Amino acid sequence: MDKFVLCASACFGLFLAACGDDGSPAKPSLEDSSSSSFTKLSSSTIVEQSSSSVILSSSSAPLSEVDGSITDSRDGQSYKVVSIGTQTWMAQNLNYETANSYCYNDDATNCTKYGRLYTWAAAMDSVGTWSTNGKGCGDGLTCSPTYPVRGVCPTGWHLPTETEWNTLFTTVGGSSNAGIMLKSTSGWSSSGNGTDAYLFSALPADRRTDNGRSRNEGKLAYFWSSTENNSSYAYYMYLYYDFDYAALVNDLKSYGLSVRCVKDE
Numbered sequence: 001m002d003k004f005v006l007c008a009s010a011c012f013g014l015f016l017a018a019c020g021d022d023g024s025p026a027k028p029s030l031e032d033s034s035s036s037s038f039t040k041l042s043s044s045t046i047v048e049q050s051s052s053s054v055i056l057s058s059s060s061a062p063l064s065e066v067d068g069s070i071t072d073s074r075d076g077q078s079y080k081v082v083s084i085g086t087q088t089w090m091a092q093n094l095n096y097e098t099a100n101s102y103c104y105n106d107d108a109t110n111c112t113k114y115g116r117l118y119t120w121a122a123a124m125d126s127v128g129t130w131s132t133n134g135k136g137c138g139d140g141l142t143c144s145p146t147y148p149v150r151g152v153c154p155t156g157w158h159l160p161t162e163t164e165w166n167t168l169f170t171t172v173g174g175s176s177n178a179g180i181m182l183k184s185t186s187g188w189s190s191s192g193n194g195t196d197a198y199l200f201s202a203l204p205a206d207r208r209t210d211n212g213r214s215r216n217e218g219k220l221a222y223f224w225s226s227t228e229n230n231s232s233y234a235y236y237m238y239l240y241y242d243f244d245y246a247a248l249v250n251d252l253k254s255y256g257l258s259v260r261c262v263k264d265e
Contacts, residue, residue, distance in 0.1 A: 072096060072154045081263075082199045085171035087164065088263035090157070091201050093223075098122055098129070098152055102256050104205060105214050114205035117214075117256030118152060120234045123159055123224045125151045134159075134226070139253040142231045149226040153261035160262045162227035165237045165248055172198050178246035179239045189218035192241025202239055208256030222257040 070090070071078045080091035093115025100122035104110035121138030124145070128135035131150040137143035148158035160168075172181040183194025184201045194202070202223075206216045221239040228234050229250040236257055238247045251257070 070154065070157075074154065080199075080201075084168060084198050084200065087168060087171070089168070089200065090261045091199055093203065093205060094118075094152065094259040094261060096152055096154075099127075100256075101152075102208050102212075104208070104217065106212070110205075114203055115258055117205070117208045118224065118259050119256055120224055120253035123151050123257070123259050124149060124226060130155075137228070140231055143228065145226065147226065148264060151226065152259060156264050157261035158264055159224060159226040159259065162225045162235045162248055164262055165223075165225055165235075169246055175245050175247065177244050180244040182246060183221075183239055187218065188241045190241060192219070204239075204241060205258050207251075207258075210252070210254050222251070222255075223260050224257045 068082075069078050069080050075096060077095055079094075082089055082091040095111055095115040097111075097116065098118075100119040101116040102118075104114055104117060119139070124134030124137040125131060126134060126136060126138040126141075130152065133145050133147070133149040134143075134151050137145055137149075147161060150157070151159040153159060166175075168182075169175045169178040172178050180194045181197045182200040182202045183192070183196065184203050185193050185196045187193070188204050192204075202221050204216075204218045204221050206214050206218075206220050207222045208214050219241045223237040225235045225237065225248070232253060233250040234253050235248055235250045238249055
């Protein structure tokens with residue numbers, strides 16, 4: 001597949017052919033890992049809180065979950081968590097520092113705002129630091145990983161596949177309006193904000209190209225999948241400020257994109 005090029009609006013219109021059906025999906029709820037009576041929310045319901053929280057802390061699972069958030073004990077950073085349909089997602093971009101990951105425009109404050117931008121090899125953990133599933137999966141290489149691929153994600157979480165992104169699109173009403181449903185309510189250029197109806201809160205963090213350029217802050221969001229296209233390209237989920245849809249396309253593995261981890265089933 002040819003390299004995806006951001007050009008004129010006509011280019012983006014090509015993605016509309018792959019849009020899914022509209023629907024009336026149920027609203028999401030923040031994940032409360034300790035609640036045995038966890039229920040989905042209506043648009044005006046607040047998640048039921050349990051009287052105690054379950055803390056997971058062992059050498060094999062460096063992760064704790066408390067009332068709608070997780071804390072990655074590798075660096076102590078916490079992330080909001082949201083359940084959407086049958087899936088549980090981080091509601092913030094991963095900000096774990098590793099080799100071949102970057103802050104937008106090399107400004108540390110942007111890592112706090114947007115999380116880090118990872119090459120596909122870094123997102124897949126091609127050196128096998130955290131697991132062996134993505135080992136050897138990098139730029140210029142083809143691989144057949146065992147899914148799910150933990151990659152750079154904390155234990156119990158993994159880099160979503162192309163199929164898992166499509167499942168998310170279906171849950172929020174289809175690709176044709178998944179963008180407006182998943183985009184945050186602020187931060188997007190030219191009134192391009194979303195409704196954030198499912199609390200996914202996607203921010204326009206842009207990407208980092210081979211030469212380090214990042215010049216579309218506020219307009220674009222890119223999230224890696226663990227699905228490879230060929231030795232040089234891998235699939236990612238894409239959002240644009242001026243469109244309501246979400247799309248799955250592919251980009252150079254050497255580019256730096258955001259990572260959203262999804263919970264293991």
